[in-house]
Amino acid sequence: xxxxxxxxxxxxxxxxxxxxxxxxEEVYGWDLERLNKEILSEKEIVFYGLFPxxxxxxxxxxxxxxxxxxxxxxxxxxxxxxxxxxxxxxxNEVWWSYITSMFKEAWVESVIxxxxxxxxMYEKWRDLLETSHFISISNFVESLERLINSHGNDPxxxxxxxxxxEVKSLKIDDLRKIENYCNSTDREDLLDKDLSSFFKSLQELxxxxxxxxxxxxxxxIKINDKSRILFRLPIDHGFFKNFMFFNxxxxxxxxxxxxxKLVKFDIDENSLQKIDKTVNKLFPSDKxxxxxxxxxxxxxxxxxMDKLFVFLLCFPEAFNRVGGINIAFYSNSLEFSYKVNKRxxxxxxxxxxxxxxxxxxxxRQIIDTLWEYKASWALENMYLIxxxxxxxxxxxxxxxxxxxxxxxxxxxxxxxxxxxxxKIKVLExxxxxxxxxxxxxxxxxxxxxxxxxxxxxxxxxxxxxxxxGGDFKNxxxxxxxxxxxxxxxxxxxxxxxxxxxDFFHKSKSVLKETKDTIQRYFSLxxxxxxxxxxxxxxxxxxxxxxxxxxxKRKQKYPFVNELLKELxxxxxxxxxxxxxxxxxxxxxxxDKTWQSEAIPIIAGLIKGGVSNEE
Amino acid sequence: MRNEIKETxxxxxxxxxxEKAPRAFSGVSESYRQKVxxxxxxxxxxxxxxxxxxxLLRLLNARxxxxxxxxxxKIINELYGYESKFFEKWAYSIIMxxxxxxx
Numbered sequence: 001x002x003x004x005x006x007x008x009x010x011x012x013x014x015x016x017x018x019x020x021x022x023x024x025e026e027v028y029g030w031d032l033e034r035l036n037k038e039i040l041s042e043k044e045i046v047f048y049g050l051f052p053x054x055x056x057x058x059x060x061x062x063x064x065x066x067x068x069x070x071x072x073x074x075x076x077x078x079x080x081x082x083x084x085x086x087x088x089x090x091x092n093e094v095w096w097s098y099i100t101s102m103f104k105e106a107w108v109e110s111v112i113x114x115x116x117x118x119x120x121m122y123e124k125w126r127d128l129l130e131t132s133h134f135i136s137i138s139n140f141v142e143s144l145e146r147l148i149n150s151h152g153n154d155p156x157x158x159x160x161x162x163x164x165x166e167v168k169s170l171k172i173d174d175l176r177k178i179e180n181y182c183n184s185t186d187r188e189d190l191l192d193k194d195l196s197s198f199f200k201s202l203q204e205l206x207x208x209x210x211x212x213x214x215x216x217x218x219x220x221i222k223i224n225d226k227s228r229i230l231f232r233l234p235i236d237h238g239f240f241k242n243f244m245f246f247n248x249x250x251x252x253x254x255x256x257x258x259x260x261k262l263v264k265f266d267i268d269e270n271s272l273q274k275i276d277k278t279v280n281k282l283f284p285s286d287k288x289x290x291x292x293x294x295x296x297x298x299x300x301x302x303x304x305m306d307k308l309f310v311f312l313l314c315f316p317e318a319f320n321r322v323g324g325i326n327i328a329f330y331s332n333s334l335e336f337s338y339k340v341n342k343r344x345x346x347x348x349x350x351x352x353x354x355x356x357x358x359x360x361x362x363x364r365q366i367i368d369t370l371w372e373y374k375a376s377w378a379l380e381n382m383y384l385i386x387x388x389x390x391x392x393x394x395x396x397x398x399x400x401x402x403x404x405x406x407x408x409x410x411x412x413x414x415x416x417x418x419x420x421x422x423k424i425k426v427l428e429x430x431x432x433x434x435x436x437x438x439x440x441x442x443x444x445x446x447x448x449x450x451x452x453x454x455x456x457x458x459x460x461x462x463x464x465x466x467x468x469g470g471d472f473k474n475x476x477x478x479x480x481x482x483x484x485x486x487x488x489x490x491x492x493x494x495x496x497x498x499x500x501x502d503f504f505h506k507s508k509s510v511l512k513e514t515k516d517t518i519q520r521y522f523s524l525x526x527x528x529x530x531x532x533x534x535x536x537x538x539x540x541x542x543x544x545x546x547x548x549x550x551x552k553r554k555q556k557y558p559f560v561n562e563l564l565k566e567l568x569x570x571x572x573x574x575x576x577x578x579x580x581x582x583x584x585x586x587x588x589x590x591d592k593t594w595q596s597e598a599i600p601i602i603a604g605l606i607k608g609g610v611s612n613e614e
Numbered sequence: 615m616r617n618e619i620k621e622t623x624x625x626x627x628x629x630x631x632x633e634k635a636p637r638a639f640s641g642v643s644e645s646y647r648q649k650v651x652x653x654x655x656x657x658x659x660x661x662x663x664x665x666x667x668x669x670l671l672r673l674l675n676a677r678x679x680x681x682x683x684x685x686x687x688k689i690i691n692e693l694y695g696y697e698s699k700f701f702e703k704w705a706y707s708i709i710m711x712x713x714x715x716x717x
Contacts, residue, residue: 557658557659557702557706558659560706561655561658561659561706564651564655564706564709564710564713565652565655567713568648568651568652568655568713569648571644573714573716576713576714577714580710580713580714581714583710584632584706584707584710588703588706588707588710589625589628589629589703
């Protein structure tokens with residue numbers, strides 16, 4: 001089947017495409033396959049009709065305007081749009097019949113908001129509105145002033161609004177409280193006179209404004225520019241601050257033109273000529289980008305992608321928002337990325353997901369999907385992109401996690417993944433914090449430094465009584481971390497075979513090597529435990545601490561010295577000798593990864609619950 | 615590059631030391647061996663190369679009838695000329711060798 005939507009290889013655009021798919025699914029319930037089919041047969045309707053409706057509908061839904069305006073029966077809308085052939089006609093139809101009415105309540109609210117703000121001069125609207133509408137506005141403002149002047153200090157009124165101080169102005173929320181109160185009170189005589197007349201004027205104002213919005217002329221009448229902005233879709237966007245129709249100084253007719261140009265990709269339009277910070281906060285701005293050769297990062301390079309800005313506009317929709325973090329999974333196949341993200345979304349909606357378990361859930365979904373598509377997964381390069389906040393002021397916690405083939409190979413192994421899938425308590429700048437091993441591993445960071453801080457916490461536990469009884473809980477993870485660090489570090493050393501055949505088959509043998517290393521470390525740990533089984537817990541802990549502080553400071557020889565002294569006192573030669581062999585081969589003659597090799601020795605000395613490995 | 619070759623050469627010599635040492639010190643009583651190891655460990659910890667050699671050669675001199683001991687002296691002689699950065703490595707190799715010697 002021919003596919004209309006395909007990834008391009010540029011991740012900004014690709015996530016935009018993904019966002020577009022998500023948006024259309026959110027509003028129309030079409031999956032990727034259906035969407036592709038619709039685009040193939042009715043491209044104009046999809047982009048000029050369905051997309052704008054979906055985009056603004058979603059904008060309203062995300063901001064909590066449920067059920068505002070007219071509920072749209074989509075099937076009916078689509079059938080109606082099929083009468084039109086020209087792009088402009090389709091667009092005009094959805095704009096005036098659907099989008100405008102969708103925003104009715106939001107617009108009414110935005111006008112009332114302006115009126116509540118006393119600094120706003122409604123007088124200048126006089127020429128803009130029909131007399132009857134203008135009168136309802138001035139009535140409202142009058143009764144508002146009367147209410148506040150006479151009741152600002154009235155305890156009952158303050159109580160109604162849930163305020164303790166004198167009421168000097170009202171907010172939209174306060175109006176809701178007043179409306180609820182007035183609607184629920186049956187006995188009219190109990191209604192305060194000022195309050196009831198205010199309520200009445202509010203109702204009239206709303207009615208009048210609604211009427212006005214419904215009868216907006218489809219072509220702008222010549223009115224001076226400043227005042228026309230009273231009529232605008234009351235939209236803004238933290239991400240696309242002031243971009244195109246989000247600009248606060250554009251009225252509804254301008255907004256319509258801009259949206260049309262954006263879909264049409266009319267690159268003569270100024271804002272559509274360049275791609276920079278305005279479109280995506282992760283791009284540098286034109287000025288910041290000082291390198292001449294790259295500065296003209298212009299849309300002309302993408303001229304053959306005629307829906308570029310539709311996709312760029314959908315960029316934020318690619319992300320799943322959870323616990324204040326926006327997270328998206330990206331690989332080089334649209335289908336695969338779509339499936340994984342859909343899965344993540346379903347799970348995030350279903351389960352009671354806590355902030356610190358997002359990565360756990362996310363990973364489980366990725367891995368499950370990987371399993372189902374096992375044949376193709378190895379070909380993909382996968383990324384997890386997340387941010388906390390992106391606007392024109394700040395970029396907060398933006399992370400672009402590449403999941404290399406190597407790491408993925410390890411993660412797909414159940415045993416390794418389960419072992420790394422845990423939080424380790426560490427001391428960070430004096431605070432106790434938790435670090436997620438799996439996350440650090442995916443970020444391609446060594447794991448042992450986490451355990452150094454974890455062990456420091458363990459050893460520094462002031463309550464020695466508690467320590468004597470307390471087990472070191474993470475022995476398994478510790479051994480795994482040491483082995484993984486070692487194997488990955490060893491890979492880094494062998495640079496010579498980069499272009500050989502070996503390189504491509506390496507990752508398969510690496511997993512086996514890791515398992516062998518883990519096995520070896522466990523036997524070493526048990527050997528040490530056996531050898532020191534007669535010693536007291538305190539002695540062992542003290543030795544472990546001395547060894548650990550040598551290890552932490554990367555003092556290899558003092559570490560060896562300390563350990564040899566202990567071994568020297570042992571009589572059972574048969575047990576000591578293999579340890580000495582290990583010390584010589586893996587620690588003394590090994591400058592690169594000796595710390596990993598030393599970890600099982602320490603692990604054998606500290607008391608901990610450890611399950612026997614297979 | 616030259617430096618690297620030198621290093622691998624030295625490493626192979628150090629390995630040789632580790633192999634020879636157990637035989638050079640075989641037949642020594644356990645308590646004596648423990649005492650020697652303890653002394654050598656303390657010396658190497660203080661980083662005193664001369665003191666270490668002095669003690670070690672005195673020990674080997676006492677066992678000069680053994681061919682293995684003579685060979686060991688020869689290797690140590692070759693290594694002695696090199697920079698002291700390898701000192702700890704071969705010093706510990708000898709100690710480990712002594713520790714794995716059979717009674």
